[in-house]
Amino acid sequence: MQFKSMVLSNLEVSPGYFRMRMTAPPAVIGATPGQFVMVRINDSIDPLLRRPFGIFDLGTFDTEFTDCGRQSYLEILFRVVGKGTAMLSRFHRGDHLDILAPLGKGFIPGDPSGEKILVGGGIGLAPLYFLAKELVKSGKVRLFAGGRSKEDILCITEFERLGVETYVATDDGTLGENGLVTEVMERRLEGRSGDRTIFACGPHPMLRAVATIAQRLQVPCQVSMEAYMACGVGACLGCVMKGCNHTESTPDYRCVCKDGPVFDSLELQWD
Amino acid sequence: MQFKSMVLSNLEVSPGYFRMRMTAPPAVIGATPGQFVMVRINDSIDPLLRRPFGIFDLGTFDTEFTDCGRQSYLEILFRVVGKGTAMLSRFHRGDHLDILAPLGKGFIPGDPSGEKILVGGGIGLAPLYFLAKELVKSGKVRLFAGGRSKEDILCITEFERLGVETYVATDDGTLGENGLVTEVMERRLEGRSGDRTIFACGPHPMLRAVATIAQRLQVPCQVSMEAYMACGVGACLGCVMKGCNHTESTPDYRCVCKDGPVFDSLELQWD
Amino acid sequence: MNRPDLSVELAGIRLRNPVMTASGTFGYGREFADYLDLSAIGAFITKGLSLRPKAGNPTPRIVETTGGMLNAIGLQNVGIDAFVAEKLPFLRTVDTPAIVNLYGNTLDEYGELAERLDRLPEVAGIEVNISCPNVKQGGIVFGTDPAAAREVVDLVRKSTIKPLIVKLSPNVTDVVVMARACADAGADALSLINTLTGMAIDLDRRRPVLANVTGGLSGPAIKPVALRMVWQVAKAVQLPIIGIGGIMTGRDALEFMLAGATAVQVGTANFLDPSAAGRIAREMEQYLTEHGVDDVKELIGALRA
Amino acid sequence: MNRPDLSVELAGIRLRNPVMTASGTFGYGREFADYLDLSAIGAFITKGLSLRPKAGNPTPRIVETTGGMLNAIGLQNVGIDAFVAEKLPFLRTVDTPAIVNLYGNTLDEYGELAERLDRLPEVAGIEVNISCPNVKQGGIVFGTDPAAAREVVDLVRKSTIKPLIVKLSPNVTDVVVMARACADAGADALSLINTLTGMAIDLDRRRPVLANVTGGLSGPAIKPVALRMVWQVAKAVQLPIIGIGGIMTGRDALEFMLAGATAVQVGTANFLDPSAAGRIAREMEQYLTEHGVDDVKELIGALRA
Ligand SMILES: Cc1cc2nc3c(=O)[nH]c(=O)nc-3n(C[C@H](O)[C@H](O)[C@H](O)COP(=O)(O)OP(=O)(O)OC[C@H]3O[C@@H](n4cnc5c(N)ncnc54)[C@H](O)[C@@H]3O)c2cc1C
Ligand SMILES: Cc1cc2nc3c(=O)[nH]c(=O)nc-3n(C[C@H](O)[C@H](O)[C@H](O)COP(=O)(O)OP(=O)(O)OC[C@H]3O[C@@H](n4cnc5c(N)ncnc54)[C@H](O)[C@@H]3O)c2cc1C
Ligand SMILES: Cc1cc2nc3c(=O)[nH]c(=O)nc-3n(C[C@H](O)[C@H](O)[C@H](O)COP(=O)(O)O)c2cc1C
Ligand SMILES: Cc1cc2nc3c(=O)[nH]c(=O)nc-3n(C[C@H](O)[C@H](O)[C@H](O)COP(=O)(O)O)c2cc1C
Ligand code: FES
Ligand code: FES
Secondary structure, eight states, X not given: OEEEEEEEEEEEEETTEEEEEXXXXXXXXXXXXXXXXXXXXXXXXXXXXXXXEEXXXXXXXXXXXXXXXXXXXXXXXXXXXXXXXXXXXXXOTTOEEEEEEEESBOOOOOOTTSEEEEEEEGGGHHHHHHHHHHHTTTSOEEEEEEESSGGGOXXXXXXXXXXXXXXXXXXXXXXXEESOHHHHHHHHHTTOXXXXXXXXXXXXXXXXXXXXXXXXXXXXXXXXXXXXXXXXXXXXXXXXEEBTTOOSSSOOEEETTTTOBEEEGGXXXXX | OEEEEEXXXXXXXXXXXXXXXXXXXXXXXXXXXXXXXXXXXXXXXXXXXXXXXXXXXEEEEEOSSSTTSEEEEEEEEEEOOSHHHHHHHTOOTTOEXXXXXXXXXXXXXXXXXXXXXXXXXXXXXXXXXXXXXXXXXXXXEEEEEEESSGGXXXXXXXXXXXXXXXXXXXXXXXXXXXXXXXXXXXXXXXXXXXXXXXXXESOHHHHHHHHHHHHHHTOOEEEEOOOOOSSSSSSSOOSEEEBTTXXXXXXXXXXXXXXXXXXXXXXXXXX | OOOOBOOEEETTEEESSSEEEOTTSSTTSGGGXXXXXXXXXXXXXXXXXXXXXXXXXXSOOEEEETTEEEEOOOOOBOHHHHIIIIIHHHHHHOSSOEEEEEOOSSHHHHHHHHHHHHTOTTEEEEEEEOOOSSOIIIIIHHHHOXXXXXXXXXXXXXXXXXXXXXXOOSOXXXXXXXXXXXXXXXXXXXXXXXXXXXXXXXXXXXXXXXTTSEEEEESGGGHHHHHHHHHHHHHHOOSOEEEESSOOSHHHHHHHHHTTOSEEEEOTHHHHOTTHHHHHHHHHHHHHHHTTOSBGGGGTTOOOO | OOOOBOOEEETTEEESSSEEEOTTSSTTSGGGTTTOOGGGSSEXXXXXXXXXXXXXXXXXXXXXXXXXXXXXXXXXXXXXXXXXXXXXXHHHHOSSOEEEEEOOSSHHHHHHHHHHHHTOTTEEEEEEEOOOSSOIIIIIHHHHOHHHHHHHXXXXXXXXXXXXXXXXXXXXXXXXXXXXXXXXXXXXXXXXXXXXXXXXXXXXXXXXXXTTSEEEEESGGGHHXXXXXXXXXXXXXXXXXXXXXXXXXXXXXXXXXXXXXXXEEEOTHHHHOTXXXXXXXXXXXXXXXXXXXXBGGGGTTOOOO
């Protein structure tokens, strides 16, 4: 769906990280966790391309500015890394954006009774919050959150408020355990059994580590990938990743935008 | 001089015409009427080049936001014609601009005792207001203001408040006389004599007509020209006009930005 | 006033309006169905097709540059067999002409592909890409050497009776020489331009951004070059031209028509705005209405230069 | 940490930093004196000089395009006599090398100009423009034909012992061939790129915007093409390269150096920001400091590709 959206709020939740709420048409409420949006920041040509962001949250609220009384919204959580996100960080209530949403394939919750393990690195927490909100409805959810420093550990309170059990690790030890979040997760999973699923989002090396651990422990694992994107709809083939059956002569490329961003970790080639 | 400037106000004085006041360093107050500014609208590359505007007014006012108590300002009066001016029209108090000013050569007031005839077409009135403010100090000033329609006749009240005698003509007769401002001026000048100088700014065809009339009646005439500009400082040679001595083998090109924008009408070739 | 006539005929293909979507930026048509009514545009060109499936380049494959983007997709595509099995059925369901963009790694592959496409009624025409700068073997050579281009076009011409469009590379000293070679060899129309070869560098990592090092520059940044080439070729060659390069608005499209194009293709704009092609057609109609032009064909080559 | 060393040597000219200003965008140096301390930059190149005064093209001569601009100044300049009389005295007053950009309408003019400049101690070097796309007689031919380029460079080489830089046109199929021709003929360094030929159209008036119809595209829009060409030539030819095209920031300049440039020229950026060249040099220094690089020369050609 393509729609014009109005910014409702834009808060710096941690230095360099912003949480932006914007209006959305009611149909967007049907999005699944892990799906994403493509934001056109302005109708100038700078920046030219849309920027992809996971859906952090969505819902409806009472409002005076629509007839029907309820207004749908969606939220993104973003980190300022370059030109586009710097511009976005300066948006305030009342500003307009052009949005494509919801895009791609989200997480598959799977068996409601099993234990759900969320693993997020830095801004990778963004789509996991929306996922956690859904998962806590039916069972136990644990979150392993990692980041460089304490400023990179986002919205932990919000997760805890949902009833999620959280474990934090930072590279510099300024919050939670000192070390990699994957190590913490691995220790936690090791030697236990039962019906468990991993849902992970974060930088590529983290996801690779998670996939490796999951495979060794034989835990099903879904990962949300990032890639440079131009179209977001599977047309430009800019965002591909190698699928597990890929060879040069029989290419098996998957579009992160259309076949993902969430994949079963076994579907991908992790070179 | 290159300086950062803060917008103080930006008012739509007539549909599509804006009067913008902005801070300036004290030295800018030394500018002469007819000089112009080059505005960099933002530090994005859209628009890429600076946009030139005549100085409409300048001065100082009491302020709390500088230590010294007085703040210099300059004003431009602009018409929305394209991308850059559309963007400028959306600026408000507190927004920033990057300015080069004052640029070029302005009007030369000449003999204080003589009668001064100002002729402005549409937005061409902009630099004439600053000029009028100076000229009324020493003598009689008449303004002939022309435009397509009554919306294109700007700030007449301001001129009258200075004590300028104004004559208005519009193409559609919605304000003042019906017809070309040059005809009105010609009728007015015809058959009289005395020490007079014409100062004109407006669209090229109007200036050509003014120059022709001035030459026929042997009245000294200064015209403020427009041209596409890139640098504004005489370096790119984008803004040139043919001088009166121009031939292909002995080029006599004048830079509107550096040798002008104000020229003696006899200096130019009016083909 | 009546609604202006936007239809044009291009190499025997009737287009309801001059707006097509450019190869590689519109998938196989279906990807944009949620955003754009295909019956709002004149035609669409499918992703560059080869005989066998092609893996394309490693990633990153795209990067934004000022006013444009670089891509080094490397002509990834499903190959003709999968195309026929998986993509063709959709083409049957739309009443907008689908033109298939193709390329070969060898001369023979061009011929074989054209022959196979010739038999498919869903294919309204063929656009031969001799210009893709990403694939060493194919693109570069055919697209920049007039004799090689002539050979390719000649062979394709013999292999199909379908309308034959040849897409030219801008990375040449004299595009008119290339255009003439293709015209002489029997092209029905010319598309120009493909992307300009460029490069982006990641300063901090001291590496090229694209895995392939260089890529093709597209988007509004290249529009001036595209307009110039369309104008040059239109003056020199008696074939209909499809103008491509940085078209974002109806005004852009009409500028290309003034320069001599009979139709246009919209590429990068589809990424910013998936409904761009339809919007551009509407904007063209609106411009014509506002300016009292009855027929868009009046503008073709109407530049007073 | 000590301040990083930004100096480079280019064809025997010592530059305090790698930033120069590009011909045609910086007048004769003096125009920018109010905005920029000339001793903050490495060198400046003066406006393209010819033997006789040149009127240039009718106006409009410039127009903005997306991320860039087109110019068709037509090489207007005062000619060598007026240059010596009016512009040279200023060059004496600054301690920053001034390099004179020149062009001829004929082969002989190139030679004669070089000979006359050879005698002027104020002139630190000569940059030969064989690439200006605006002047039919001169530019196009020498700049796109390797044999003609070789002839010009050969003659200029024989006419002067000053450092000889040749400035290449990007409007060619293979810039490396041109670069080799100039290298073989005795160039000491190569500048690339000059502008890409482009065109802009005024839709409402149905006319080209530029009186000259086509013009040269410069600015950030062309940076990817420029980077690519610098990289290609740096790999193939053993001469120092001056990278030019869309440089707006210190980062841009350093990217060109990674691609293989020993120095850079700043053109269009001077128009947006008359102090750009000085700022760019400062930004380069800051980047080196922040990244612990002692010497900018370490970056030349350091791209891992
Ligand atoms: C499916 C998906 C979901 C995402 N969700 C989020 C999210 O919820 N929150 C968030 O903050 N970020 C998210 N990202 C990353 C986000 O899209 C980029 O950070 C953003 O596009 C950078 O834009 P920019 O203009 O600020 O940076 P640029 O100036 O374009 O580039 C700055 C840096 O960011 C990197 N970058 C640029 N584009 C991308 C991209 N598409 N993917 C990865 N890296 C990129 C560049 O390599 C460069 O180093 C997501 C990316 C994808 C593909
Ligand atoms: C010395 C000088 C003083 C000027 N003073 C004023 C002033 O006081 N108030 C005012 O409103 N305007 C003034 N102008 C004109 C003003 O510079 C242009 O209207 C403005 O640059 C248009 O910018 P844009 O981005 O809105 O238009 P664009 O989108 O760039 O172009 C829209 C239209 O404006 C025309 N245009 C663009 N640039 C120029 C230019 N430099 N000169 C003439 N026409 C141009 C184009 O041909 C086009 O038709 C002055 C111009 C000069 C050279
Ligand atoms: C991501 C991408 C993929 C492309 N793939 C092809 C292709 O397969 N075949 C082809 O002939 N051109 C291809 N092109 C070139 C476009 O069809 C078009 O010629 C070019 O992008 C210029 O138009 P634009 O500026 O509107 O994008 C591709 C362009 C892009 C951006
Ligand atoms: C207005 C203008 C005039 C130019 N004149 C010359 C010239 O006289 N000689 C020359 O070799 N290059 C000339 N150039 C080209 C520039 O020197 C430079 O190669 C080109 O603009 C690309 O750099 P940029 O993108 O930084 O502007 C001119 C460019 C512009 C914009
Ligand atoms: S972003 Fe275009 S195919 Fe995924
Ligand atoms: S605007 Fe550059 S010389 Fe006048």
